[in-house]
Each structure stands twice: as C-alpha cells, then as structure tokens.
Amino acid sequence: MDRYLTLGELISMCEIFGITFKNRIFIASGVFGFGLKYKKVTNNVGAIFTKGITLKPRMGNPPPRIFETPCGLINWVGLENPGVDKFCKEVLPELQNLRCKIFVNVAGFSLGEYEQIVEKIGSCVDGFELNISCPNVEKGSAAFGQDPRIAASVVSRVRKKTSLPLIVKLTPNFCDPLLIARACVDAGADGISLINTLYAMAFDINKRKPLITGGLSGPAIKPFALYCVNRVKDCGVPIIGMGGIVSGKDAYEFLLAGASAVAIGSAVLRDPYAPLQILRELKKLKVRIRDS
C-alpha cells in the first residue's frame, strides 16, 4: 500500500559541518549581493554564500552583463566587489547581524590570493566557499578547478590559514567533478558545493558577432547539475547542490541526488522571495513511498 511522507523534518533544523542551520535552503553566491537588502529572506534561510570577494576591488565588466536565454541566463558580471579590505571594514559588521549562517565566497587569481583573503577575513564568519572557477593567471589562465592537483593546492594552502568549515565550489566546465572533489577532500575540504555556471555565449545575428560570453545558470542547467551532485555524492563530505532550482520539487530532487542542502541562485533575480516560496513548497511536498 502507498503512503505519504511529508518533508517537514527534512527542512527543519539540521547539522552540517558541525554547524546547526535553520533549514537546508541556502542562497547561492552572487545573486543577492551580501544579503543585507532582503533581510526577511536571509533571516529565514539556513545560510548565504556572499558574492565573490577578491583581494583587490573590482569594477566588474561593462554591459551587457546579463542575457536571458530559453530557461536560463548568461551572466558576465565579472566578480564586481569592493575587495577584501573594504568588505572587512564596511560589510562584515553588518553581516554579523543577519540571523543566518554566513559563508564568504572567496575568488582568487593566484594561490596566494586565496590565502590572503581568508587570512584577512579571519574567524568572524561561519565558513568559506572557495570559488575555484576563477582563472589561474600565473599559470595560463585555466580555471583552478579544472585540474585536480591545482584544486588540491588551493585547498591545502587555505586549509593552513583557517579552521572554519571550508567548502569548495566546483566548476562543471571541462572536467570530471568527482576527480576534483576527491582531490579537494584529500587536501582538507569539509564540503563541496556545485555547480557553478556553465561556459556559454549568445550572438547578435545582425552584427554577426558575440553579444555575450559568460556563465549559464537557471533551469536549463538543472538536469546537468543533478547529475554532477549525484556523481560526487560519495566523496566523503556533505554536498551543497545548486543549479536551476526554482521550486520545492527541484530542491527535493537535489536532496535525492545526494545533497545535504541546496542553494538558490538565478531564481532570486526574478523574485527575491523565491527562497521562502521554495521552503514553503518543500515543507508541503508529499512524497509517495511504497511499503514493501
């Protein structure tokens, strides 16, 4: 006989990385700035990954920065942020008043930059998310996260600088996420988050040249993101899954694929309150299980 299980308990308080989270819905990096504008949302999710912080301030790229595609968007924001010093002085004190856990997304362009950023931020946040999709400018500009040895070097060097939870955010581009995840875990990562955006471009057919080259996100990438999460699920640390989540059902699919929590990205650009709606839907979702 079939019976129904509500997911209430799946989205109530939970412990991951030794930290107690309000629920398993997090906000992905880059879509909500520092989460200070929509406190009603940030105060009711488990955690926020801040926008990427670099060593030096960055103006970001010129427009167009965002281009809508069928079921998704391409962004070319270019890691616009105030730089770590201004972040520590002006943003961190405000972040500490939020009632959710704070993970700072760290973007480096050399191994040393990752270390310096983490060192400067210190221990007044709940953890770090290392964005290893950035180009390694000292070594030919391929992303750190495309080579298991280089990804491991980033993690082992940062590991020596902090005892806070270290989550590594994997790139899905041109690499096997399982190989990278294993290398990062061996080097001391406490968690893996995935996926970052996929390489993408769109053309202006009148000018016959590219309109935008950037990262694809949104529902178009969800099936691939689910595959990637499922591929790394046995790497030995908790997984934070993301990529195209717009509903409670989507979030549940990521939990089924092996994620301990999920992060909401592009959906927030359309509706800043989407994480709360997804949380409500997840709470109400009934899943049929078969007694055997």
Ligand SMILES: Cc1cc2nc3c(=O)[nH]c(=O)nc-3n(C[C@H](O)[C@H](O)[C@H](O)COP(=O)(O)O)c2cc1C
């Ligand atoms: C406008 C925009 C900015 C982003 N900025 C960052 C960033 O600074 N660091 C990072 O690791 N990921 C960044 N991401 C990637 C998201 O955090 C997320 O991994 C990706 O968009 C997939 O989730 P989604 O399909 O729900 O958006 C950004 C995504 C978007 C759309």
